[in-house]
Amino acid sequence: MTTDGSAPEAIIRTENLTRVYRLRGGEIRAVNGVSLAIYPRQMTAIVGRSGSGKTTLLNLIAGLDEPTEGEVWIMGQALGAMDERARLALRRERLGFIFQSFGLLPLLTAAENVGVPLRMRGLPSGEREARVREALEWVGLSRRARHRPYELSGGEQQRVAIARALAAQPQIILADEPTGQLDSQTGGHILDLLRRLVNERGMTLVIVSHDPMVRAEADVVHELRDGKLVETRYKSA
Ligand code: ADP
Ligand code: MG
Numbered sequence: 001m002t003t004d005g006s007a008p009e010a011i012i013r014t015e016n017l018t019r020v021y022r023l024r025g026g027e028i029r030a031v032n033g034v035s036l037a038i039y040p041r042q043m044t045a046i047v048g049r050s051g052s053g054k055t056t057l058l059n060l061i062a063g064l065d066e067p068t069e070g071e072v073w074i075m076g077q078a079l080g081a082m083d084e085r086a087r088l089a090l091r092r093e094r095l096g097f098i099f100q101s102f103g104l105l106p107l108l109t110a111a112e113n114v115g116v117p118l119r120m121r122g123l124p125s126g127e128r129e130a131r132v133r134e135a136l137e138w139v140g141l142s143r144r145a146r147h148r149p150y151e152l153s154g155g156e157q158q159r160v161a162i163a164r165a166l167a168a169q170p171q172i173i174l175a176d177e178p179t180g181q182l183d184s185q186t187g188g189h190i191l192d193l194l195r196r197l198v199n200e201r202g203m204t205l206v207i208v209s210h211d212p213m214v215r216a217e218a219d220v221v222h223e224l225r226d227g228k229l230v231e232t233r234y235k236s237a
Pocket of ligand 1: 023
């Protein structure tokens with residue numbers, strides 16, 4: 001509820017979202033009739049065991065995969081009604097991604113990696129440099145700007161990936177197991193940074209994870225089991 005008592009508007013909505021993989025031996029309902037709403041400026045976790053359909057659901061929300069049934073709306077726009085070009089534009093303008101494996105380009109420096117989405121958007125070089133600098137400073141990596149990924153620890157690489165998402169200033173960041181390759185202390189630091197993206201930068205964060213720390217930290221937790229949404233919990237204020 002908002003302060004005036006009205007229901008807040010969802011930034012992402014799914015309705016009966018279903019993805020069936022057809023295999024020789026039969027079919028797998030990786031995501032099975034999921035209807036949920038995700039609200040702005042919150043940390044929403046989608047949790048569940050390995051194989052429960054988390055990554056498939058995130059890819060559907062990102063428009064990277066097509067549902068067998070159902071629909072996804074991002075900021076009121078139905079993905080199913082958009083062509084691939086429009087979906088690409090939506091991803092580029094509105095969405096940021098953070099992955100378990102960091103997803104950095106190995107031959108580029110930290111600063112160059114952070115600048116990649118800004119280049120894709122065609123931002124002028126002066127603005128790119130300013131945003132890259134600010135984002136690296138925000139994640140505490142100014143002094144690693146010229147390092148390449150192999151010269152950085154796992155936690156530092158993930159901070160570069162967070163800076164890359166931040167620099168592009170998307171409304172929504174989608175993260176798939178962002179702490180999955182990190183020890184629990186480093187994972188905790190990454191989770192703190194992700195929390196700050198929400199609290200300080202006003203971003204909407206959707207984290208897919210089976211990490212209990214993520215489950216404990218999130219404002220809203222949607223739990224998947226065998227592709228179905230079995231429970232939604234709200235953190236008590
Ligand atoms: P999670 O991210 O929760 O571990 P996934 O979304 O990756 O789960 O997978 C959900 C189910 O769908 C699993 O049973 C998995 O084996 C199956 N699956 C995922 N991707 C494919 C694919 N490309 N082809 C066939 N089955 C798949
Ligand atoms: Mg997964």
